[in-house]
Amino acid sequence: xxxxxxxxxxxxxxxxxxxxxxxxxxxxxxxxxxxxxxxxxxxxxxxxxxxxxxxxxxxxxxxxxxxxxxxxxxxxxxxxxxxxxxxxxxxxxxxxxxxxxxxxxxxxxxxxxxxxxxxxxxxxxxxxxxxxxxxxxxxxxxxxxxxxxxxxxxxxxxxxxxxxxxxxxxxxxxxxxxxxxxxxxxxxxxxxxxxxxxxxxxxxxxxxxxxxxxxxxxxxxxxxxxxxxxxxxxxxxxxxxxxxxxxxxxxxxxxxxxxxxxxxxxxxxxxxxxxxxxxxxxxxxxxxxxxxxxxxxxxxxxxxxxxxxxxxxxxxxxxxxxxxxxxxxxxxxxxxxxxxxxxxxxxxxxxxxxxxxxxxxxxxxxxxxxxxxxxxxxxxxxxxxxxxxxxxxxxxxxxxxxxxxxxxxxxxxxxxxxxxxxxxxxx
Numbered sequence: 001x002x003x004x005x006x007x008x009x010x011x012x013x014x015x016x017x018x019x020x021x022x023x024x025x026x027x028x029x030x031x032x033x034x035x036x037x038x039x040x041x042x043x044x045x046x047x048x049x050x051x052x053x054x055x056x057x058x059x060x061x062x063x064x065x066x067x068x069x070x071x072x073x074x075x076x077x078x079x080x081x082x083x084x085x086x087x088x089x090x091x092x093x094x095x096x097x098x099x100x101x102x103x104x105x106x107x108x109x110x111x112x113x114x115x116x117x118x119x120x121x122x123x124x125x126x127x128x129x130x131x132x133x134x135x136x137x138x139x140x141x142x143x144x145x146x147x148x149x150x151x152x153x154x155x156x157x158x159x160x161x162x163x164x165x166x167x168x169x170x171x172x173x174x175x176x177x178x179x180x181x182x183x184x185x186x187x188x189x190x191x192x193x194x195x196x197x198x199x200x201x202x203x204x205x206x207x208x209x210x211x212x213x214x215x216x217x218x219x220x221x222x223x224x225x226x227x228x229x230x231x232x233x234x235x236x237x238x239x240x241x242x243x244x245x246x247x248x249x250x251x252x253x254x255x256x257x258x259x260x261x262x263x264x265x266x267x268x269x270x271x272x273x274x275x276x277x278x279x280x281x282x283x284x285x286x287x288x289x290x291x292x293x294x295x296x297x298x299x300x301x302x303x304x305x306x307x308x309x310x311x312x313x314x315x316x317x318x319x320x321x322x323x324x325x326x327x328x329x330x331x332x333x334x335x336x337x338x339x340x341x342x343x344x345x346x347x348x349x350x351x352x353x354x355x356x357x358x359x360x361x362x363x364x365x366x367x368x369x370x371x372x373x374x375x376x377x378x379x380x381x382x383x384x385x386x387x388x389x390x391x392x393x394x395x396x397x398x399x400x401x402x403x404x405x406x407x408x409x410x411x412x413x414x415x416x417x418x419x420x421x422x423x424x425x426x427x
Contacts, residue, residue, distance in 0.1 A: 003085045004086055004164075008262065012259075012260060020284055020314035021240070021289060022084045023084060023086035024294075027113070030091075031123045032123050032124075037298075038065065038066055039065060042302060044070070046077075048070065049069035051067050071093075075103075076097070077304065079104065082107075083307050089111065089112070089162075091113050091144055095148045098161050098162055099161045111162040112162050113162045114168075116137065117168075120170050131207075142192060145162050145165055145197070146161045147161050166199065167202065168204065169182075171203075171221070172210050173211055189236045199238050200242060201240075201242065205217055217244075219253075222254045225241065240262035241264055242265070244268070245265045245288070248285075251263070252287050255288070263290070264288055264289065267291070267293035267295065267296040271296065271349050274320060274348060280293075280313055302330060302331060325346075328342050328345065396413035
């Protein structure tokens, strides 16, 4: 069983569970184009991949962005790290890594593909599409995501590709526009149900002026979600939601409505490290059980360390403030120059929550930071903690070969495994 399915079952069986689903959204090539793989300031352990640059035009360092092979290496590395539950990709990358390479065959990570690409994600350089009301559009078909072809062999329930897709809607408070959006979603849902294709629903805020005050958008989005899904029986409903975090009241209002509905948040722009860590912490505190971070992960100075901090936060091991300091400790130990100084990285900034680009600071001292430098291993503790976290012998399910069985772990076992792994790695 994949960790996604195990956690969804745990969340629905126990509303008090700390089980939290983290997805790495590596589907930006369906939005940005050449710059989608992100800056070359971070590469996988595989290192640089050959690329053609004529010196009389520019150097590769001057260009500054990864090519697709380097991007794929990072996806492989994050998947093998084993801390995310979902890897979201474009249909093409899904074809390369899931179908042709079989990357996820023996992994607890679930592959997923973007199932539609509405016009508000058409973020081509110098384009103006994102400034127009979002129009429904799908590049890839369900069959192409499941098996890489126009038509799949449906005599079997096993498909070589992803059997999970992200479907995106953007309501703009315009009758005809929103009606068309919902009709397209209805057609997709019905096809997905017939083809046994699972999906999760991404809901963007209006990408144009909707006439709704910003402080009221959360209420509008919540009502639209509930109204839309009220007409959908269990077989056709999304596994979970991916929405903009509109604050504690809007999140709790939505989450308390139906315990069977799993709510997740999207990350928005890259921002500071504290923006990301505070966002996932607060969203979880007020009811979210999923986070899908794209640019926040892809633009991080060290993606593996960044993801590790996200997991420690959601497991309740460290606070967001501690995590920022610990993350900077990792960068310092590895000789990586951070995007901004620590004091600036501990600030909250306004985040653009669209592809087009459309608080008070709190700090907590870490008494014992195992990530800053090789040292005697003790886990970080929060300001209110009165004792060190004790690290015990492994107490989690394992496979026959002795490797950890992530899919079978509950949240307490995963927290114990994370603590043990950190001790081994940095002790």
